[in-house]
Amino acid sequence: xxxxxxxFDHGTIREMELHLRxxxxxxxxxxxxxEEAFQLAVREFGxxxxxAQEVYWSQRPISNNTIINTAMLKNYIKITVRNFxxxxxxxxxxxxxxxxGLSIVFLIGLFVNDELNFDKFxxxxxxxxxxxENQYYEGQPVFPVAVTPIALGPSLLQEYPxxxxxxxxxxxxxxxxxxxxxILERDGIMVDEHFFDxxxxxxxxxxxxxxKDKLNALILTEQLAxxxxxxxxxxxxxIKLGGEEFxxxxxIQDVPKNSHLEFNFILNYENFxxxxxxxxxxxxxxxxYTYVQLSDQADLTGFNxxxxxxxxxxxxNSVTDIYLQxxxxxxxxxxxxxxxxxxxxxxxxxxxxxxxxxFILLISCINFMNLSTARSAKxxxxxxxxxxxxxxxxxxxFQFLSESxxxxxxAVVLSAGLVALLIPSFNQLTNKAFDLSTLFNAxxxxxxxxxxxLMALITGVLAGSYPALxxxxxxxxxxxxSQVINIRQGAMLRKVLVVFQFxxxxxxxxxxxxxxxxxxxxxxxDLGYNKENIVYTSVGASQSKLFANKLRAQPGVVxxxxxxxxxxxxxxxxxxxxxxxxxxxxxxxxxxxxxxxHYMSTMQMSVIExxxxxxxxxxxxxxxxxxxxxxxxxxPVGKTMGSFYGEMRIVGVVSDFNFKSIHxxxxxxxxxxxxxxxxVYVKYADTHQGAIANTMKTxxxxxxxxxxxxxxxLQQDFDDLYNAEExxxxxxxxxxxxxxxxxxxxxxxxxSYATEQRTREIGIRKALGASVKTLFLLLTRDFTRLVLxxxxxxxxxxxxxxxxxxxxxxxxxNLGVGIYILSAVAALAITFVTVSYQSIKAxxxxxVKALRNQ
Amino acid sequence: MIxxxxxxxxxxxxxxxxxxxxxxxxxxxxxKIKEMSQGRMQxxxxxxxxxxxxxxxxxxxxxxxxxxxxxxxxKYYHITEKGKQALLAERDQWLQVNSVLNAIWxxxxxx
Numbered sequence: 001x002x003x004x005x006x007x008f009d010h011g012t013i014r015e016m017e018l019h020l021r022x023x024x025x026x027x028x029x030x031x032x033x034x035e036e037a038f039q040l041a042v043r044e045f046g047x048x049x050x051x052a053q054e055v056y057w058s059q060r061p062i063s064n065n066t067i068i069n070t071a072m073l074k075n076y077i078k079i080t081v082r083n084f085x086x087x088x089x090x091x092x093x094x095x096x097x098x099x100x101g102l103s104i105v106f107l108i109g110l111f112v113n114d115e116l117n118f119d120k121f122x123x124x125x126x127x128x129x130x131x132x133e134n135q136y137y138e139g140q141p142v143f144p145v146a147v148t149p150i151a152l153g154p155s156l157l158q159e160y161p162x163x164x165x166x167x168x169x170x171x172x173x174x175x176x177x178x179x180x181x182x183i184l185e186r187d188g189i190m191v192d193e194h195f196f197d198x199x200x201x202x203x204x205x206x207x208x209x210x211x212k213d214k215l216n217a218l219i220l221t222e223q224l225a226x227x228x229x230x231x232x233x234x235x236x237x238x239i240k241l242g243g244e245e246f247x248x249x250x251x252i253q254d255v256p257k258n259s260h261l262e263f264n265f266i267l268n269y270e271n272f273x274x275x276x277x278x279x280x281x282x283x284x285x286x287x288x289y290t291y292v293q294l295s296d297q298a299d300l301t302g303f304n305x306x307x308x309x310x311x312x313x314x315x316x317n318s319v320t321d322i323y324l325q326x327x328x329x330x331x332x333x334x335x336x337x338x339x340x341x342x343x344x345x346x347x348x349x350x351x352x353x354x355x356x357x358x359f360i361l362l363i364s365c366i367n368f369m370n371l372s373t374a375r376s377a378k379x380x381x382x383x384x385x386x387x388x389x390x391x392x393x394x395x396x397x398f399q400f401l402s403e404s405x406x407x408x409x410x411a412v413v414l415s416a417g418l419v420a421l422l423i424p425s426f427n428q429l430t431n432k433a434f435d436l437s438t439l440f441n442a443x444x445x446x447x448x449x450x451x452x453x454l455m456a457l458i459t460g461v462l463a464g465s466y467p468a469l470x471x472x473x474x475x476x477x478x479x480x481x482s483q484v485i486n487i488r489q490g491a492m493l494r495k496v497l498v499v500f501q502f503x504x505x506x507x508x509x510x511x512x513x514x515x516x517x518x519x520x521x522x523x524x525x526d527l528g529y530n531k532e533n534i535v536y537t538s539v540g541a542s543q544s545k546l547f548a549n550k551l552r553a554q555p556g557v558v559x560x561x562x563x564x565x566x567x568x569x570x571x572x573x574x575x576x577x578x579x580x581x582x583x584x585x586x587x588x589x590x591x592x593x594x595x596x597x598h599y600m601s602t603m604q605m606s607v608i609e610x611x612x613x614x615x616x617x618x619x620x621x622x623x624x625x626x627x628x629x630x631x632x633x634x635x636p637v638g639k640t641m642g643s644f645y646g647e648m649r650i651v652g653v654v655s656d657f658n659f660k661s662i663h664x665x666x667x668x669x670x671x672x673x674x675x676x677x678x679x680v681y682v683k684y685a686d687t688h689q690g691a692i693a694n695t696m697k698t699x700x701x702x703x704x705x706x707x708x709x710x711x712x713x714l715q716q717d718f719d720d721l722y723n724a725e726e727x728x729x730x731x732x733x734x735x736x737x738x739x740x741x742x743x744x745x746x747x748x749x750x751x752s753y754a755t756e757q758r759t760r761e762i763g764i765r766k767a768l769g770a771s772v773k774t775l776f777l778l779l780t781r782d783f784t785r786l787v788l789x790x791x792x793x794x795x796x797x798x799x800x801x802x803x804x805x806x807x808x809x810x811x812x813x814n815l816g817v818g819i820y821i822l823s824a825v826a827a828l829a830i831t832f833v834t835v836s837y838q839s840i841k842a843x844x845x846x847x848v849k850a851l852r853n854q
Numbered sequence: 855m856i857x858x859x860x861x862x863x864x865x866x867x868x869x870x871x872x873x874x875x876x877x878x879x880x881x882x883x884x885x886k887i888k889e890m891s892q893g894r895m896q897x898x899x900x901x902x903x904x905x906x907x908x909x910x911x912x913x914x915x916x917x918x919x920x921x922x923x924x925x926x927x928x929k930y931y932h933i934t935e936k937g938k939q940a941l942l943a944e945r946d947q948w949l950q951v952n953s954v955l956n957a958i959w960x961x962x963x964x965x
Contacts, residue, residue, distance in 0.1 A: 011919075011929070012903060012907070014927075015880060015903065015929045016880075016900065016903060018880075018881070018926055018927065018928065018929075019880050019881045019884075019899065019903075021926065022881040022926070023881060023899070041899075044898065044899050045898060045899040045900045046898020046899060046900040046901055047898070047900070048900060
């Protein structure tokens with residue numbers, strides 16, 4: 001009879017059964033019959049149902065201090081869902097805004113995390129360093145150089161016990177010959193044996209044991225192995241590189257995208273040394289990167305002090321100090337090294353994007369707060385009623401906070417989906433390799449889930465805090481005794497928040513336009529030469545003249561010039577020049593390059609003094625304007641200059657041109673006229689854009705029948721060079737659009753609410769004869785005023801921020817007033833469109849309807 | 855006959871008081887109370903168990919099943935140290951109520 005009541009557990013049932021048996025036994029011993037005893041005992045025991053309930057409640061966990069119990073929680077969720085359904089539009093605006101905001105934060109988080117973790121996948125990342133140089137020249141800023149002499153690595157290992165290992169890394173291009181195919185493979189490196197211990201690039205097949213002695217060892221990445229040995233195991237196979245036979249000794253994993261070192265194949269540096277034994281002790285020329293592994297007990301600052309003068313110690317008259325740069329600092333390092341690796345990020349962008357993410361999240365939160373407080377009038381009655389029937393303030397706070405947290409969670413789930421959809425395009429935009437499987441693997445999966453939940457909680461609490469505190473403080477009597485309650489308290493704060501939102505949005509608009517303008521400026525900048533319609537290739541220096549001459553005869557070829565440097569990467573420099581009137585205390589570093597007599601005209605450089613090179617010229621140079629200034633020569637043409645090639649006569653001064661990144665200022669350069677040059681630059685007619693490659697190939701096959709033809713467009717190199725800026729520009733455009741969109745969404749919500757509240761007022765005004773125009777102005781005036789106020793702050797702020805950013809460029813655009821006017825007009829126009837929809841709707845609706853509504 | 859409310863209010867000190875005299879099991883506790891109140895307190899036997907469980911939850915008493923070879927198993931309840939303290943507190947309160955009531959009964963009708 002007890003078992004059908006769920007309040008009783010087994011022990012209790014047994015206990016009560018025994019009670020009855022005892023009682024019955026006693027009654028029988030008093031002389032009652034069994035039947036009577038049973039009846040009496042049961043009657044005295046009493047009703048079971050209330051007992052069962054009593055037991056049930058007394059066994060439930062009692063926690064007097066928590067306000068969260070199951071019953072209430074159910075109630076909260078129920079009311080939350082009801083509110084969402086009731087105010088579908090506001091819920092949509094909130095969830096949509098938050099979803100977009102959170103998605104951006106997610107994506108930027110991925111980006112920033114990836115940037116900050118560059119090169120950290122190496123197990124020994126914390127002990128690895130790159131040796132870099134600071135060179136000092138008279139009257140010039142410090143000249144930071146990332147490449148070092150060949151002799152440096154071995155000598156550091158020998159002299160300092162702190163150095164456990166070193167490897168040199170030098171970039172190499174090789175012509176791969178595989179059967180009929182001849183392909184120039186770039187992105188090769190030559191390394192020392194410790195490379196494989198120091199860096200954690202996984203070896204997939206074969207081995208690197210005894211690498212040092214295998215002079216002809218070749219290690220391929222998976223990708224390259226597949227290219228040359230598609231159907232067979234490559235290990236042990238031979239292949240010709242630059243005419244020399246190499247043997248594949250191992251296959252290594254493809255280099256991860258977050259490695260600053262990029263390569264496709266690896267050769268043995270010992271091989272180079274065996275062929276060029278005299279270079280092993282070279283301290284004079286900086287040609288490769290040196291990496292060292294330091295003992296983990298070593299103190300970096302102290303060690304840097306010790307090795308600072310190491311090159312000077314080994315080479316007289318050196319102007320070079322060295323120091324160690326932590327491996328993990330290379331990618332985002334602040335120093336703009338000369339001869340830096342290609343894959344280089346900018347800390348500035350990481351910072352900018354982090355700030356943008358934060359602000360976008362803030363804008364979304366502000367929307368949320370604004371809409372919730374605005375709606376508070378509608379919910380005030382609910383609050384009043386709840387308070388009257390005994391709800392505590394903290395229960396109400398909890399109710400509102402749980403509403404906003406649930407809403408945020410919905411947004412989180414949606415944004416996770418959105419991020420998953422956007423990842424492919426985002427990868428393309430940022431040149432990264434995020435994918436869902438790496439995002440959701442065991443370790444980072446847990447971090448992600450916890451992180452996301454934490455973010456939802458923080459966002460929810462942050463966004464819901466003001467409405468929660470505000471609504472819960474409403475006095476019940478105020479809400480219950482009047483029909484229409486107008487809560488004015490929140491209005492001021494709402495206005496401040498809207499202004500704040502628009503400040504952020506306008507600054508982002510200004511930023512986007514500025515980045516875009518600067519990028520166009522760089523791309524169209526006067527480099528001092530014309531990079532358009534130029535295609536180039538490199539050939540054996542002995543046959544370049546022949547090749548160039550044959551090309552000149554082709555249709556569509558305007559001009560052909562030869563040089564030994566890429567016009568945007570002139571990196572060789574020397575201070576070993578002499579000229580009349582030279583200040584003996586001054587040590588000026590000149591860059592230098594060699595060209596033929598057609599180069600200047602091919603590149604359309606302008607000669608401002610003297611003349612160009614002539615075919616018959618020997619022992620002549622040209623200098624640029626900057627060099628002329630620094631040398632202090634009034635009239636340099638005809639003067640002689642001492643150089644490592646001997647005495648040279650200056651025949652002309654060329655107008656300054658950019659031979660490095662446009663981030664850096666123009667430096668002095670000496671241009672030699674040389675005859676053996678390997679780079680061929682072809683200027684072609686506009687009309688031959690499509691045909692020029694074929695034209696060149698025909699000539700190539702004639703001159704170099706056994707070599708693979710390859711070529712590049714100069715314009716393309718520039719596009720690559722400014723990839724980072726291009727990406728930033730694109731990203732910031734998207735972010736600005738989204739930020740403005742989210743802001744407008746919030747504004748739209750607020751306007752809808754305001755007009756809704758004023759329906760009766762509008763109705764009366766209309767009934768009294770107000771025109772649509774008057775009403776429209778009435779409704780838009782408030783918000784327009786807010787946007788105008790925000791412009792007062794955002795324009796100076798944007799001006800300051802963007803000018804600071806532009807200072808990073810040696811050559812930058814002038815922003816002018818146009819950009820601010822444009823941003824201001826854009827912000828106003830967007831506001832106007834947003835506000836108009838609701839205003840026009842309200843002011844054209846029938847007054848009867850408006851009045852009946854209330 | 856003592857009213858239901860008063861009975862309910864006094865359950866806690868009565869049970870604690872009975873157990874103070876010695877550990878006991880449900881049926882015996884009820885029997886003792888009935889004897890002492892000489893039937894003036896109306897108890898339905900079953901209501902004892904929820905109260906016992908509640909007191910146990912509040913750690914005023916603890917229980918254990920005692921299995922004897924030739925008798926029925928019994929769930930014995932013992933008073934804890936905390937229970938003894940609670941009993942003292944209850945005693946104080948009841949005495950106070952009692953003294954207030956005494957004082958009231960002694961007042962001469964005013965007129």
